[in-house]
Amino acid sequence: MIICGAAGRMGRRIIALAVEAEQFEIIGAIEKAGHTDIGKDAGFVAGIGNLNINIAEGFTGKADIVIDFSLPEAANATIDYCVKQGAALVLGTTGLGEKEHKILRNVSSKIPVVCATNMSVGMNTLFTLVGKMASLLGPDYDIEIVEQHHRFKKDAPSGSALTLAQNICKATRRPYPDSLVYGRQGKDAQRVKGQIGMHAVRAGDITGVHSIIFGTLGETVTIEHSANSRDTFARGALRAAEWLINKKPGLYSMADVLGLK
Numbered sequence: 001m002i003i004c005g006a007a008g009r010m011g012r013r014i015i016a017l018a019v020e021a022e023q024f025e026i027i028g029a030i031e032k033a034g035h036t037d038i039g040k041d042a043g044f045v046a047g048i049g050n051l052n053i054n055i056a057e058g059f060t061g062k063a064d065i066v067i068d069f070s071l072p073e074a075a076n077a078t079i080d081y082c083v084k085q086g087a088a089l090v091l092g093t094t095g096l097g098e099k100e101h102k103i104l105r106n107v108s109s110k111i112p113v114v115c116a117t118n119m120s121v122g123m124n125t126l127f128t129l130v131g132k133m134a135s136l137l138g139p140d141y142d143i144e145i146v147e148q149h150h151r152f153k154k155d156a157p158s159g160s161a162l163t164l165a166q167n168i169c170k171a172t173r174r175p176y177p178d179s180l181v182y183g184r185q186g187k188d189a190q191r192v193k194g195q196i197g198m199h200a201v202r203a204g205d206i207t208g209v210h211s212i213i214f215g216t217l218g219e220t221v222t223i224e225h226s227a228n229s230r231d232t233f234a235r236g237a238l239r240a241a242e243w244l245i246n247k248k249p250g251l252y253s254m255a256d257v258l259g260l261k
Helices: 009-021 042-046 072-085 098-107 121-137 159-172 231-244 254-258
Strands: 002-004 028-030 065-068 088-091 112-115 142-149 180-182 196-202 209-216 219-226 250-252
Touching: 002 009, 002 072, 009 042, 009 231, 065 072, 065 231, 072 088, 072 098, 088 231, 098 112, 112 231, 112 254, 121 159, 121 209, 121 219, 121 231, 121 254, 142 159, 159 196, 159 209, 231 254
Parallel strands: 002 028, 002 065, 065 088, 088 112, 112 250, 142 196, 180 196
Antiparallel strands: 142 209, 209 219
16 A cells, blocks of 8 residues: 555554554555655654655555545646556545546546545435435525634635535535535625535634534524544545455445445
């Protein structure tokens, strides 16, 4: 296994839990050029003792699988490596654009790929349920999505919040992304029927909270998922990696990994 974004918050936990699981052999740890941890032992950076694998700027060796939780601009290099080596890919990077998703769809004819905005079991169950709930409640219920993350998160709204909105739009036949409104301000900001409000909070060290509010005159129903530790995402990524080995080329989701489809 090679881990990209190895010195990041997610990368460090994936390394630690992969070593703990004793199911994977880590042969590489990648970070962006100029990162202050380049050259340091990946295990030391992860807080688990030396692994004799230094964090590097580029890919070396032949891996069976790559887990990438880095930045959108690094995705192309990871994809190129996986295609050349025939390695499976678990991609948890958020903030990917249509260009990157098109590339993923193309390369999935050559290698197996799991691409997910969130790898926790609970969140992916919520992805499956939220559209059904929107359909059952019907058009009289206004929908607002509020996502909360730590102050260091770069993209907004979160990839998970967008996935929730996509699933709601699909289930209720709303146009996506045209139905989304990002925050509200001004003297004439009254809600428009059919809109889905999208709100991003960035504060402190919040790991991740996603709330979906369904409100109508007389009652409010709120579904919320809180991530108490990054380990839930890291364990999900490792579960996806284990599931992906020996799979046929294709573009898979965490719903496939978890048997939710």
